[in-house]
Amino acid sequence: MAVLALALAFPAGVAAQSFVEHVSPPVVERGKTTRVTFVGKNLANAFDIWNSLPSGTLRAKPVEAGSERAVFEITAADNAPVGMGGMRVATPDGLSNLHLFLVDDLPVHWGGMNEKEATLAKPAAVWGVLREGASDRYQIEAKAGERVGFEVVANRFGKDADPLVTIRDASGRFIAERDNDAGLYFDCRFEHTFEKAGTYVVEVRDARFKGNEHRHYVLRVGRFAVGRAAVPSAVNPGKNEIALGAAGAPRISLDHSPLALPGPFLASLKRSGDDGSAWVPMTNSEGPVTVANESGEPTPATFPGALCGVLRQPGARHVFDLKFEKGQKLFLCGEAKSLNSPVDLEVALLDKSGKEVRRGSEARGTDEVTLEFVAGAAGEYQLAVRDALREGGDDAVYRLLARNDPFPPQLLAEAEGLAVPRGDHQILPITVTRSPGAKGAIRLRLLGAPRGISLSPSSIPEDEASIVCRLEASPDAPLGLHTLQIMAEPGDLGGQWRSLVRTQPLVDRKLVNIDLIPLALREDQRRLPPSVTDRFALQVTPPSPFQFELPEARLTLVRYQRVPVPIVTTRLKEFDGPITFSAEGGQLAPKEEGRTRVYAEFPPAGQQTPKVSGFIQSLILSNLAKARIKVSAVGTHQGRRVALTRCFDLDLVAGFKVEGEPAKVSALPGETVRARLVVNRVGPLDTPVTIRFNANSGLDLPETLMIGKGQSGVDFQVPVPADTNPRKIGIQGVSTGYVNGYEEEVRGLLLEIDVRKPEAPKKTEAPKNAETKNKK
Structure with missing residues (x-):
């Protein structure tokens, strides 16, 4: 069994941040004030709580704060949305990690630790700890x-956590049990009808x-x-009628704001006569909604628009009739899992005769199904x-978003909780995933930012897949x-789409195996409430007593060697403390860990040493790859700890590479190719290189070179057999040399030989006068 180790990733720019282990209680009641305790580390002097709810719906008043515990009185407004949200503790040093919490409209109670039964009056939301x-x-x-x-x-x-609910009667007889419900991860939501009156x-x-x-629950x-x-799970501004649960259930009215931004959200739904609300995932539609x-x-x-439905019966098949003009395009994206549905979507486009003309395919790395057609x-x-498993149920819903043009690009920011000192900046790297057919530059603009906050650059060129912005x-x-x-909007003002830049905050801790390879995030860490992934927490702090920059935007690191990382700092006269540095990203790990592949070390910067140089060292088992490395500088002044983050691109490469000069040569069957291989060594490296060819090319190659x-290179000859069929032959091989005492092997294509087809011999025509003479 693999041994697991715990690794904790902090948001960029907050290397000295506080960390919240748990929130108690994990729920606040709407319209009430709740005393909430945050337990963790580095919580001293906590003064406020950031939350992901709409502005003004949650207010926090500090009660007490120590290093491992901070207490606040949190008031939820009467109109606070019921459902899941996110919180961060704010200290003078910056923001804590994100912690999820619940806003409920049921009466909230503390359940205690009940080895014996505690009486619970309905309705209620009772919270406790899974022990x-x-x-x-x-x-x-x-x-x-x-x-x-x-x-x-x-x-x-x-x-x-994996909660289990069991219901028994007063005599202890088993009545019902519920474990997991699709879409709620390991949680559950269900209804039970009691046959007899009594105590349960x-x-x-x-x-x-x-x-x-740290594992709390709310029942x-x-x-x-x-x-x-x-159903439907897509809505337009105004009044919408929503169905939940079994067929024939009363519809619930949802008034949706015309100012809603594009993308998903959690909708709080409450039927007439209900004690409390339920919350379900939905999205804003960009056209008519068809059920x-x-x-x-x-x-x-019709499309553009949203096509929704529920496959209640096993094997159910829904069909939508669509009309196309000649040349009209269809871009389709289907979802089910993100809607709390168990459906594995299967989508196909058929012509009038019923013949399949296009089948949807699963988008890489997602649970979505995409389809394109002209x-x-x-x-x-x-x-x-259809459901690929041919199952069904009241929650077997799906949603198909259909457009005439490609879907907007998806933009993901690598930081989401930022403490920015006045007169300074923090970096905000953003990666772009463009859908097929999507072109053009992307324009970025801030929403809801206070005065004095700006983002630069504010555009992403068409040919760029990532950018490092400054907030x-x-x-x-x-x-x-x-x-x-x-x-995010089209750089061309004539474009129509809009898309919010999203984030993926780390909730709880990330597991890595013994080889320091991160394990996949749990579903409860991947599928977060939309309100915590479509917005950024910002804390503006007093000016920093120092600044620092990385003069090199790109560095090349040869495997088994080290590369210097220069740093330049400036500081206020009155600040005489050390500035310490740390780095994260790519394959970096602490030097002390057993199987570290790459590590970084930096000396502190002082008043007399404003310029310092650290290094990044590559060890065995490191992989050749490019990565963005974030360097954080931390200094403490007048009791306040300040962290700034900058970044550079690191290219981890082999110390040499062998390739053909030229890379491609051609020959006819039976000819001999004169070829040359050259070695490109990095920097001052001058190691001898041995080349061994793979034996599957079908050519008579030297055993080694x-x-x-x-x-700088070596010449050799390659005879091409006369019976060789015309084709391109890639000559693969292994190049071996020593770098810093370690044997380096580089595998790959060394040379390509294009074996041409011989030209057919030309027919010789007899002279016309000779031809006439022969006829006579």
Whole structure:
């Protein structure tokens, strides 16, 4: 069994940040003030709480703060949205990591640690801690025929929790049990109808009997919608009618703001007469919304727009009728998993005769299905939708977004919680993933930023897949906490699309194996509430007592060697403390770890040593790759710790590379090729290089070639057999040399030989006068 180690990744620019292990309670009641304790480290002098909810819906008042514990009174407004959100603790040093929490409209209670049953009056949202080998028990009263909703939130707090709910009657007889529900990760949401009136015991525990003080849960009991997925799951501004759960269930009205930004959101839905709300994922539509009928008959639809449905019956198949003009394009993106649905989407486009003309394919690295089509002629087509597993259910929903032009690019920022000193900046790297057919530059603009906050550069060229922006605060930018978003739009003002730059905050800790290879994030860490992935937490702090820059924007590191990293600092006269440095990114890991591949070391900078040079060292097992390296500088002045982050690109390469000069040569069958291989060594390296050819080329090649020390290349000959068929022959091989005492092997293509087809001999024509004479 592989041994696991825990590694914690902090957001860029906050190397000295505080860290929150858990929030207690993990839920606040709407319209009430709740005393909340944040437990972790480096929480001294905490003065405020950043949250991802709409402005003004959550207010925090500090009560006490120590290094490992900070207490706030948090007031949730009457209109605070019910559902999951994110919080960060603010200290004078900067922002903490992100922690997830719940806003509820059910009465909130502390459950205690109930080895014996505690009485619970419905409706309620009771919170507790999942303890190892223990369970909490709650007594509830139910009437005969009463339907009661139950929900547990634990895994959705981003913790490795697996809650299990068991219901027993007063005698201990088993009544019901619920573990996981699709779309809620390891949490559950369900409804139970009690046959008899009486007292019942609801038990909550971890299904694996695991637990610790950081794994909290909230048990919701009462009358609320228990459907996990909405139909439709795309809405337009104004009034929308939403269905949740079983067929025929009353529809729920949702008034959607005309000012809503593009992208997904959590909608709070509450039926008439309910005790509390349910929250479900939805998105803003860019056109009409069509819901498939469940009779099996085709549903007329138009696009651009959204096509939605629920595959209730096993094997159900929905069909949408679409009309195309000649040359009209269809770009389709289908989703199900992100909607809390268990469906594995299968989508196909059929012509009028029922022949399949295009099938959707799974987008790499996602659960989405994409399809592209251009109509060769005007006519009618059908879009067929099924569950690949042919299952069904009330929550087996799907959504197809259809456009006439390519989908907007997806932009992902590598930082999301930033502490920016007045008169300074922090870096904000952004990567771009363009959909097929998407072209053009991208323009960026800030939304909701206070005065004095700017982003530069504000555009991404068409041929760039990433950019490092600077989020800058002017000398008079307002101090304190702010929330901002970044809107991406076409660089050409004639474009129509809009897309928010998104983030992927690390919730909880990231696991790595014994080889320091990061393991995939858990589902509860990947699928975060939209409000924490479409906005940035910003803390504007007083000016920094120092600045630093990296003079080199790009560095090349030869495997098994080290490369210097120069740093230049400036400081205020009154600041006499050391400035320390650390680096992260790529394959970097602490030098002390057993299987470190690449590590960095930096001396501190002082008043007398404003310019210093660290280094990055490559060890064995390091991989040849390019990476962005972030360097953080930390200094403490007048009790405040300041962290600034800058970055550079690191290219980890082999010390040499052998290639043909020229890279491609040609010959006829039976000819001999005169070729030359040259070695390109990096820097002062002058190692001899031995070349061994692979034996699968079909050519008579030398067993080895040697390019000696001080030599740049070697000439050799390759006879091409006369019976060789015309084709391109790639000559592969292994080049070996020593770098810093270690043997380096570089494998790959060395030379390409194009074996041409011989020209056919020309026919010789007889002279015309001779031909006439012969005829006579």
